[in-house]
Amino acid sequence: MDETIPSQIAPPFTGYQKLVIALLALLQFTIVLDFMVLAPLGDFLMKSLSITPKGFGLVVSSYAFSAGASGILAAGFADKFDRKKLLLFFYTGFIVGTLCCAMSTTYEMLLGARIVTGLFGGVIGAISMTIITDLFAVHQRGRVMGFVQMALAASQILGIPIGLYLANIWGWHAAFYMIVIVAIGIAITIIFKVKPIDQHLAVQSDKNAFLHLWHAVSNPSYQTGFLATAFLSVGGFMLMPFGSAFLINNINISQAELPMVFMFTGMGSIVMMPLIGKLSDKMDKFLIFSAGSLLAVVMILIYTNLTPIPLWQVVVLNMVLFMGMMSRMIPATTLTMSIPDQKDRGAFMSVNSSLQQVAGGIAALCAGLIVTQETKSSPLQHYNTLGIVVSVLVIFCGFFVYRVNVMVKKKGQA
Template identity: 65%
Template sequence: MDTQKIEIPPFTPHQKFIIAILALLQFTVILDFMVISPLGDILMKTLDMSTANFGMVVSAYAFSAGISGLLAAGFADRFDRKKLLIFFYTGFIIGTLCCAFSPNYQMLLASRIVTGFFGGVIGSVSLAIVTDLFAVNQRGRVMGFIQMAFASSQILGIPIGIYFANLWGWHSAFLMIVLLASVILIAVIFKMQPVNKHLEIQSDKSPFLHLWHTLSNKNYQIGFTAIAFLSVGGFMLQPFGSAYLVNNIHISHAQLPMVFFFTGVSVLIIMPLIGKLSDRINKFKLFTIGSVISIVMILIYTNLPVVPLWEVVALNMILFMGIMSRMVPATTLNTSIPEVKDRGAYMAITSSMQQIAGGIAAICAGYIVHQQTKTSPLENYGLLGIIISCVTLTTVFLIYRVSKMVQRKADTIKIPAE
């Protein structure tokens, strides 16, 4: 499509506030999930967990988030999205606080279940808000900014969290998240306007009927499957990232913040560019390019010998640039699938499928990867890379189907899809 013909409207002041507040929300939610990975080696040694136990801690969050998303899906389009956001974000803060005071593996596992139950719905509510408040040709830029929360968590949150963990214990990393999230919650309560236009066009009388109608839609099922597969690679690779670097590549705990910092910088640089490109060129082509880069880098990264720190940093930067080049176009395409009246339920179910698939992936990774002792190298990490690469190829095919479906829908209602 000729990019000269596409009109890209500017953001209003309230839209800019929404982008900022959703990015900060995502920053805390992503940080809460991702800080588990760099703390993984510390947690496994401190709380005497095996790789299978640690995989269960990661997957417990994911399964809980998936179940809560399904339970919330039928009601997601029945309430003001601001109220939903406040409710689930409050529960997320309480769950994270419980994580901070967990004295053993069992308590940490239970706390991750609570955190996942509330935190897993926040992403879907945020996506529904984006779809409600932004035109289709604004969403790529919006998702680019919001996905920068991932980079920010890498640059600021994770290095600071590891620093606090090394200084005051791993509990302090979660307390840091609780403090920041509490400030953000206050801003949402007092500054965010209601998001309730969708309430004017509801048709299903029962929330469960609404959920069933959304689940049984053939087109929606394609989107659910595609996004579920999209999450599998990350849930397999990331949980054991720090343990792999420490025990296989001999990166020290003091050097880990530097690895995550520069990885975040690379993502921070690439995300605005990917967001703009996603609004201007074919999203599937952009996704495919990112997938090819990801596969090549994953196969290299998971088979590394002992290499210098600078080489680890460089490989991580390129790897995550490829991964994030997939996330923005795929997520943007996915937001274009549902009808207005189904957006909340669709996003909630999508998030659930993503979390459940990721939880299964984390458990599988925990059993694929082995560690003889707490300081032994991880075994079968290269096999994990091959499996992730195959899943990535499958995702390319599924996103191709999504892109064709979105294009047909765009042609029907006479708006540009790209």
């Protein structure tokens, strides 16, 4: 795909491109929901399986660490195969892993199932980003990312409330069964509707997979992109795992009210994400990222210091917090996607995703060490300290995203 198409003549989406966007968004919906549903189910799991905050942090980070390991292992081969076949292989493994989560009856079984799910699910995001970069012009990608990232909002509007509703009726296992059923339908559609994505095979230069991986990880420009993405993911991984436990035990939100918080937050996000995506295609991406970072820092510091407040105030604060987070994520991800050359995209995205997952896993573990809870129903302690740590990391991330922004502009001028 030509990287130099000016924004004013960027072609509109074709019917097939719209189909690909829809499928990638739905696929991302299942991946995001599989990870995000752990946070609202956190209170269920910690009480039903007698899991401590430290143990729950390990459940979250186990997915991230296994995803990081598989991404590194897959990176050398990521540009050697048809991306459609690669996507289906890992998505099938993800479905099997999620089924194992649904069938878990002990903490140890759940931990093992999360590792299996991470081994396959962690690579899918990288493959999806590579497909977007292959099929869409540079000035279309902000809009594409805006729609695909709507999966995050959709998981909050539909997935998490439905998952919590099913959990209240049939237990927490039901949420994972729901994900498996939806994912099987998406996989079947991809098999029959998506064309082979193999144009990159014509420009391959490294015959050895490990040599190809080395060329990707040793490129200084790519290394800057890796660091930017790693720090970009840390905040979410630190705050999200204990979100439901904080709302229930500190803010006194009931289990019945919890779906409402996620649903309305998601509704706000689903409106904002396409708008942020469009702005990313029309305005300076780093400017939007900077504004989002400032908003995120302010909201994180407010949110993590909350005392019991009415439900509607919790919803409003959540909506504004997610607005700041997404205003960082979409432009920063769009910039990072533009760094690699076509022949290296698969390897770059796989390594990028791996470092993101590993950094997130470390963040979740650290969060589990910072946050403490005396009993299963007592308030979380030191959540405000966690907010300060995340805010500092958000600011630090801006340095690397700025360097990425400079590189992408130079590449476009060249």
